[in-house]
Amino acid sequence: DAGVIQSPRHEVTEMGQEVTLRCKPISGHNSLFWYRQTMMRGLELLIYFNNNVPIDDSGMPEDRFSAKMPNASFSTLKIQPSEPRDSAVYFCASSLGGRFGNTIYFGEGSWLTVV
Amino acid sequence: AQSVTQLDSQVPVFEEAPVELRCNYSSSVSVYLFWYVQYPNQGLQLLLKYLSGSTLVKGINGFEAEFNKSQTSFHLRKPSVHISDTAEYFCAVSDREYGNKLVFGAGTILRVKS
Numbered sequence: 001d002a003g004v005i006q007s008p009r010h011e012v013t014e015m016g017q018e019v020t021l022r023c024k025p026i027s028g029h030n031s032l033f034w035y036r037q038t039m040m041r042g043l044e045l046l047i048y049f050n051n052n053v054p055i056d057d058s059g060m061p062e063d064r065f066s067a068k069m070p071n072a073s074f075s076t077l078k079i080q081p082s083e084p085r086d087s088a089v090y091f092c093a094s095s096l097g098g099r100f101g102n103t104i105y106f107g108e109g110s111w112l113t114v115v
Numbered sequence: 116a117q118s119v120t121q122l123d124s125q126v127p128v129f130e131e132a133p134v135e136l137r138c139n140y141s142s143s144v145s146v147y148l149f150w151y152v153q154y155p156n157q158g159l160q161l162l163l164k165y166l167s168g169s170t171l172v173k174g175i176n177g178f179e180a181e182f183n184k185s186q187t188s189f190h191l192r193k194p195s196v197h198i199s200d201t202a203e204y205f206c207a208v209s210d211r212e213y214g215n216k217l218v219f220g221a222g223t224i225l226r227v228k229s
Contacts, residue, residue, distance in 0.1 A: 033217075042219060056216065105161075
């Protein structure tokens with residue numbers, strides 16, 4: 001079975017440019033999460049969706065970040081404009097929601113470098 | 116609010132030796148506890164989880180963890196490690212108050228030496 005699929009795997013962009021990260025969750029999963037991993041702050045939850053609806057976006061760092069989930073099989077995380085401090089690994093994850101304690105499955109990550 | 120403390124940032128150990136990676140959590144309600152492993156340049160993979168029932172949980176790759184409610188701990192153990200266990204290990208917690216999202220600890224890098 002295909003796992004969580006993220007693209008691009010690696011992105012290098014210049015400061016000020018728009019960055020769009022994409023995610024396809026595991027088929028049938030109805031909860032989707034975006035995490036950011038940095039050396040300084042570890043793994044941070046940015047936002048999570050349940051049935052395509054954003055439930056908690058309290059981790060989104062600022063207005064430059066936005067996330068959408070137009071349907072059950074696709075989500076985007078957009079940064080506009082990007083800054084060097086946004087350099088991190090961004091993970092998308094999904095789970096079969098509705099039951100607490102369900103396993104969350106992670107993608108391979110999108111490695112973003114803003115120069 | 117939930118929080119997770121992993122007491123060791125790095126743990127060096129020789130191959131075939133036992134290892135324990137420590138994790139303490141803070142939560143005011145019933146919790147669900149997880150250990151994930153991250154190999155270099157990869158995503159996170161579930162090792163094991165505690166939801167309820169037996170406090171000793173067995174996972175993949177010979178790892179196990181014990182839930183201790185009185186000490187609010189969920190330490191990960193393996194009786195004999197291999198070079199291939201070199202990775203970063205994350206403890207995580209979720210609870211009913213915060214839904215099914217996970218809060219992660221800072222991670223512990225396990226370095227297995229030959």
